[in-house]
Amino acid sequence: MKTSRRDFLRGMAMTAAMAAASGTGLAGRALAADDGNTPEKWVKGVCRYCGTGCGVLIGVRNGKAVAIKGDPNNHNAGLLCLKGSLLIPVLNSAERVTTPMMRRSKGAPLEPVSWDEAMSTMASRFRASIDKYGPDSVAWYGSGQCLTEETYAANKMFKGGFGTNNVDGNPRLCMASAVGGYTTTFGKDEPMGCYADIDSATCFFIIGSNTSEAHPVLFRRIARRKQVDPGVRIIVADPRRTNTSRIADLHIAFRPGTDLALMHAMAWVIINEELDDPRFWQRHACFKLADGKPSDFEGYKAFLEQYRPDIVAGICRIPEEQIRTAARLFAESAATMSLWCMGINQRIQGVFANNLIHNLHLITGQIGRPGATPFSLTGQPNACGGVRDGGALSHLLPAGRAIPNPKHRAEMEALWGLPPGRIKDKPGPHTVAMFEALGRGDIKCMIICETNPAQTLPNLNKMHKCLSNPDSFIVCIEAFPDAETLKYADLVLAPAFWCERDGVYGCGERRYSLTEKAVEPPAGCRPTIETLGDFAQRMGLPASFSFPNAAAAWDEWRKVARGTTYDFYGMTRERLRKESGILWPCPSEDHPGTLRRFVRGEDPLVPADHPHRMFFYGMPDGRAVIWMRPYKGAAEEPDADYPLYLTSMRVIDHWHTATMTGKVPELRRANPAAFVEINPEDAEKAGIRHGDNVVVETRRDALTLPARVSDVCRPGLIAVPFFDKEKLVNKLFLDATDPASREPEYKICAARIRKA
Ligand SMILES: Nc1nc2c(c(=O)[nH]1)N[C@H]1C(S)=C(S)[C@@H](COP(=O)(O)OP(=O)(O)OC[C@H]3O[C@@H](n4cnc5c(=O)[nH]c(N)nc54)[C@H](O)[C@@H]3O)O[C@H]1N2
Ligand SMILES: Nc1nc2c(c(=O)[nH]1)N[C@H]1C(S)=C(S)[C@@H](COP(=O)(O)OP(=O)(O)OC[C@H]3O[C@@H](n4cnc5c(=O)[nH]c(N)nc54)[C@H](O)[C@@H]3O)O[C@H]1N2
């Protein structure tokens, strides 16, 4: 790829503008990612961090990465946020895992070992376990940060090769409720809209997403949309007054966990003020009771009576007028786009809350037109492409197939060349249950890849016990030596990081983009696709389980997706090399990709002669479901002993456990350590001042954190970030999960505070 000096400067200027816009004012640093060396070549890739999936160009000189800028041809149009523009120091960090390491016994230190010894030890432990206890004694715990090819190979190896459905990953902690929402409402996972919808929307309904800190480049696009057209309206529904809410026309700071009541009340207003679109819902939707039994419009209207705005204002503790305003803005706008993330998903009613967002779009017909779409924001760079589309959760199979479906299992057995019946018919355990099984000793050997569960699982004291089972054998494929989970590893394998290997990331809009290899990994680090292939061979699996490289795995995955509703057969490696991302469905090499799914004339899976403009082909009768899901409170509501709500959130500068962003001095300085946000009212009651050390206590544990007293949290709510390994805040949270998605309720528990 050739880029002129002028393009380079332009790209850098954009990066600088974005860095400045992110509020940290470190534009100068973003300009020269390294020593000011002029790159000899630019290699195309994807940002390592969030599910926005910004395209990047990595500048390389003398085999070393020296600069980064936004890819002008990808959806981000050359923009990057500060984290993304400071990726080069992470890549070049001296603090890396550069050799396999092993403990000779539990409690002994990790010692460097050769790759051969590491792999043969691993294979003999796994083999012995499978022979003695069966395939369900081994497990894979993966990540939405692994490359698609790695996830595909691991899923195939465990489900098809070993015959266990013990395959799960951190998207369970993240996107599982969104998956459940899309599949129960529309029959198929993944948003039907695209990022370009932002440019056409006239109303944004942002609920449970701090877009400005968690998806900064998309937030920029929303803010620009409002700048261009001041008539655009933004509603933010979040109990915290976040940076996102600062551009809102209406900020609804409701009581945590009451979203379902709020959205039913909005539906009540829409229907009672006749702002709904009967022509749309009569044609494209049906009504169902919570238990799945069919109902009708009259049944829905009657159901909504318990959520009249005057009642719900009391439940949410907000002015009734806010509900009416939100409902009118949503329904009357020319095109409304909903955006949501963990405030909705990480809840014991996460799937139901997702359903209710879809309800609002279905009753108003705000769907399938440019700007009108229910769009779930994805957290990790490859949660969609690798884990969701790849079917690498314990109940799924690739490309929208499900473990309990005999036809789907038979299809995968045929595609993988396996005897019939090889894939088990029962789903494996979800994440929390998988670690419980490790603690009980039912799972003996586990691979943990590109995720740091010892910091990010809920109810950590309990999970640390599970990770400490003396009979277990835990393998971590981990790039950075300070990851908390390494304390529990028996074996650590050294991976090639980010652009030290090639592979595909699928971001939040069904867009697949290729990261090309830009630089060599440190000696001693191996691409994970090779590690998995080596492991499969040593486990005695057929050659089809060892991919010679990522491109070969990609080609097989294309064939597995072919002819399904996830069809991306047309995205050859060659095309991905040339183009900066393509959106599926994309069934043939001459297909341009699909911006809006389910829409005639755009989605190749909707017949050209279909009588209607939209067709929800994921549903047997083509009708999406308007669900009557009752609201109930959180798993642990505040009470006399623990009177406050406690929630957890991200900060713009850090990526999860900060093993990467913590290596960048500018980012570390901006947010060096954990804190607790407290509203001035609550602080005053407890005699706490800004900066005081505060004991935050829940039924599980207590931690001392410095107070940030501000109006960010509504009264009665406190909030903590989870990036700081010196303060493992997840010890405070409970491991209650949504019964449908099994996603933990990280967003709510009960707490009390006192001055330390
Ligand atoms: N800088 C940065 N960006 C990231 C990440 C990161 O670590 N750092 N991680 C990525 C990942 S994996 C993910 S999943 C996303 C997460 O992205 P977000 O979900 O946007 O981030 P969070 O800060 O976890 O939570 C969002 C908001 O939920 C609100 N909330 C709490 N309780 C409730 C409630 O009851 N109802 C509603 N409606 N809202 C509530 C919180 O106040 C918070 O502002 O970010 C991605 N982007
Ligand atoms: N309290 C609370 N807890 C939460 C959440 C919350 O909102 N609140 N959110 C949950 C959500 S949504 C998510 S997604 C999870 C995220 O939780 P995790 O996935 O556990 O956190 P990360 O820090 O992203 O872990 C990624 C790990 O991969 C390593 N790594 C980086 N690059 C590579 C590589 O190329 N190869 C390999 N093998 N390893 C690499 C990093 O060093 C790091 O240790 O946290 C969950 N936990």
Ligand code: SF4
């Ligand atoms: S918005 Fe997300 S993907 Fe884009 S540069 Fe920032 S961290 Fe990377």
Ligand SMILES: [Mo]
């Ligand atoms: Mo996430």
